[in-house]
Amino acid sequence: MTLALSGEDLAPILSGRFPGSIIKATKDSLLVKSEGLLNLAAFLQTEAGLEFDYLSNMTGVDYREYFEVVYQLTSLKHNHSLIVKVQNHDRSNPVLPSLVCLWCGANFQEREIYDLLGIKFEGHADLKRIFLWEGFQGHPLRKDFTDGA
Amino acid sequence: MEVVPNSRYIYPDTDIDRQEGTVIEDLRGSSQQTMADPDGWLEEAPREGFMLTTVEAALNWARRSALWPVVCFPACCAFEFIAGAASRWDISRFGMEIIRASPRQADLMITAGTLTWKMAPAVRRIYDQMPGPKWVIAMGACAISGGLFVPHGKSYSVVPGYNRIIPVDVYVPGCPPRPEALLYGIKMLQDKISKEKIFKT
Numbered sequence: 001m002t003l004a005l006s007g008e009d010l011a012p013i014l015s016g017r018f019p020g021s022i023i024k025a026t027k028d029s030l031l032v033k034s035e036g037l038l039n040l041a042a043f044l045q046t047e048a049g050l051e052f053d054y055l056s057n058m059t060g061v062d063y064r065e066y067f068e069v070v071y072q073l074t075s076l077k078h079n080h081s082l083i084v085k086v087q088n089h090d091r092s093n094p095v096l097p098s099l100v101c102l103w104c105g106a107n108f109q110e111r112e113i114y115d116l117l118g119i120k121f122e123g124h125a126d127l128k129r130i131f132l133w134e135g136f137q138g139h140p141l142r143k144d145f146t147d148g149a
Numbered sequence: 150m151e152v153v154p155n156s157r158y159i160y161p162d163t164d165i166d167r168q169e170g171t172v173i174e175d176l177r178g179s180s181q182q183t184m185a186d187p188d189g190w191l192e193e194a195p196r197e198g199f200m201l202t203t204v205e206a207a208l209n210w211a212r213r214s215a216l217w218p219v220v221c222f223p224a225c226c227a228f229e230f231i232a233g234a235a236s237r238w239d240i241s242r243f244g245m246e247i248i249r250a251s252p253r254q255a256d257l258m259i260t261a262g263t264l265t266w267k268m269a270p271a272v273r274r275i276y277d278q279m280p281g282p283k284w285v286i287a288m289g290a291c292a293i294s295g296g297l298f299v300p301h302g303k304s305y306s307v308v309p310g311y312n313r314i315i316p317v318d319v320y321v322p323g324c325p326p327r328p329e330a331l332l333y334g335i336k337m338l339q340d341k342i343s344k345e346k347i348f349k350t
Contacts, residue, residue, distance in 0.1 A: 133267050140305045147305045
């Protein structure tokens with residue numbers, strides 16, 4: 001069984017390395033700032049003892065007031081996992097850093113989140129719709145999405 | 150103890166060869182003349198055992214008795230169709246066990262599954278590639294109206310019924326329909342085909 005690491009345990013390590021990057025640490029997850037996400041993720045991927053070499057899942061959530069993107073990281077080497085979240089409060093033009101350069105598996109997942117929630121991932125080489133077609137208006141998993149059809 | 154050479158068991162005994170030769174010589178000896186071709190009954194055939202029908206009835210019988218379905222399985226209804234095609238329910242009893250991967254070799258489309266707008270052009274193209282006369286059975290709630298994916302008639306991605314893009318002959322309701330229901334739909338289609346007018350007045 002994969003050991004789910006506690007955000008509370010990891011927060012001191014990450015805060016020491018990236019001061020101010022952790023917004024909230026709970027037993028289940030870490031809520032981090034989107035500005036330093038790329039560096040923090042690279043640290044999680046390479047740091048000895050952590051080495052999250054596998055992005056097992058990535059998804060987006062619309063909480064009406066803000067968007068949240070959830071990363072489920074796994075280390076196949078150490079057989080442990082961690083959940084990292086970032087939030088974006090800009091509904092009109094939500095932008096988050098892309099993590100494709102770290103985990104290739106993020107490629108299609110970021111395209112899906114872009115397609116259905118309209119979150120743009122900066123640094124993604126081929127950010128286009130994946131389920132819906134070019135020319136589709138809007139992003140249907142947004143809570144305020146309305147469709148004339 | 151006497152040692153028996155292995156070759157005795159590997160190769161046939163010469164007695165067997167001799168028997169075989171006798172059989173061949175017998176057949177050859179009794180087969181020096183050609184037999185008469187079995188065509189004596191041809192003289193009598195026109196005088197007995199024929200029946201009258203219309204060209205329409207004969208053509209419609211041929212068409213409905215050999216339907217060739219094309220593969221159009223976008224979603225889960227396909228499994229009921231596959232069960233219907235397999236030995237237990239066995240659509241081959243109605244002359245349609247060959248499910249073609251090429252639409253050019255098929256004349257029946259059983260639309261077994263949810264259709265999204267992104268997939269719709271592909272299904273339309275498959276239908277267009279089928280040679281006529283051709284028929285469509287809309288199988289399941291999704292094929293009829295979009296089913297549970299189109300609540301209150303609204304969906305951003307799912308086609309609310311195949312009859313938006315292709316003409317449908319028979320609707321088989323269910324989510325999914327049982328193979329019996331599909332068989333009933335096929336029988337209804339066959340009834341429909343048998344009433345078809347070929348010669349338009």
